[in-house]
Amino acid sequence: MKVRFFRFLLAISAGVAACSAFAxxxxxxxxxxxxxxxxxxxxxxxxxxxxxxxxxxxxxxxxxxxxxxxxxxxxxxxxxxxxxxxxxxxxxxxxxxxxxxxxGALALWSAKDGYVDANGDVLKQNAFKHLAIANPKTAPYGLAATQALDKLGLTQAVASKIVEGQNISQTQQFVATGNAELGFVALSQIYKNGKITGGSAWIVPESLHEPxxxxxxxxxxxxxxxxxxxxxxxxxxxxxxxxxxxxxxxx
Missing domain, CATH: 3.40.190.10 (Periplasmic binding protein-like II)
Known part of the structure; x- marks a missing residue:
């Protein structure tokens, strides 16, 4: 009985080793x-x-x-x-x-509840001090953000308020830490299972930027x-x- 059990253990070990070898x-x-x-x-x-x-x-x-x-x-x-x-x-x-x-989808996001309205009018009101976007030369979501601002006719109005992240993660951090009241981020960074996970956001219409x-x-x-x-x-x-x-x- 002990011999059979020992053989059984060896077989299991060999199977695990084989799986590891192929992993x-x-x-x-x-x-x-x-x-x-x-x-x-x-x-x-x-x-x-x-x-x-x-x-x-x-x-x-x-x-x-x-x-x-x-x-x-x-x-x-x-x-x-x-x-x-x-x-x-x-x-x-x-x-x-x-x-x-x-x-992907682009979102205008603030870490503050209720700060961003359902239509993104907070951009037009232009009462914020800083707007974070990712570097449009290296980050596609940053490029989409600049396209949206152009379509909305706000590029010049907000130019002096833009703070640029090296990538979309750094951009999201600017907003999360309060260094920027607003930022254009990837929806996936603030969204899970059908809802915004914190703060307030406007999902930017696809018509305002290239897919x-x-x-x-x-x-x-x-x-x-x-x-x-x-x-x-x-x-x-x-x-x-x-x-x-x-x-x-x-x-």
Missing amino acids: GEVQVAVAANFTAPVQVIAANFEKDTGNKVVASFGSTGQFYAQIKNGAPFEVFLSADDTTPAKLDTEGLTVPGSRFTYAI IKQDAVILNKGKDNPAAKAFVDYLKGPKAAEVIKSFGYKL
Whole structure:
């Protein structure tokens, strides 16, 4: 009986070892707006497949420069569709791997309850001291913010009040800490399961800026890594889709 039990334990150990041997790791560059969703998705991915996601967060423009300079990223989750397309044309991606994983929404947000009205008229009233936006040259949500201000005819009126974050995470922090009364952020940063998680916000109409299509792509450094393809496939699946939608993105 003891011999059988010992063999049983050995079989279990061998199975665990085999699973560990097949488990992999993937280096993923993630646009800052997608920080919260990818953390949930990565945890589910590791639980379901045994593969681990090592994520780095930052602005799309900064990641583009790093990828061009040989950064070890294997998958890139961009905040736009133009940067991955550019990497495609430059031969830095696995052909055919690019797809749109989410369509983002822009929000005008204040950490103060009731400060932002349902129509965003607080912008026109122009009684605030600081308005935070992400750097429009490197962050697609910052570019969308400048497009919205242009459409509203407010670019000149608020120019002296703008404080610029290096990426959308820093922009959100400017508002969260009160260093700016208002800021244009990604809806996903302040939204979960159908509601704003704190403060007050106006979801900027899509007609005021170009669509924020967010594309993912496997980079050349990930072409021979099964975990890279597995993660991208998982991102396309129903479990990830539920997470993405819960943060206010469209698919």
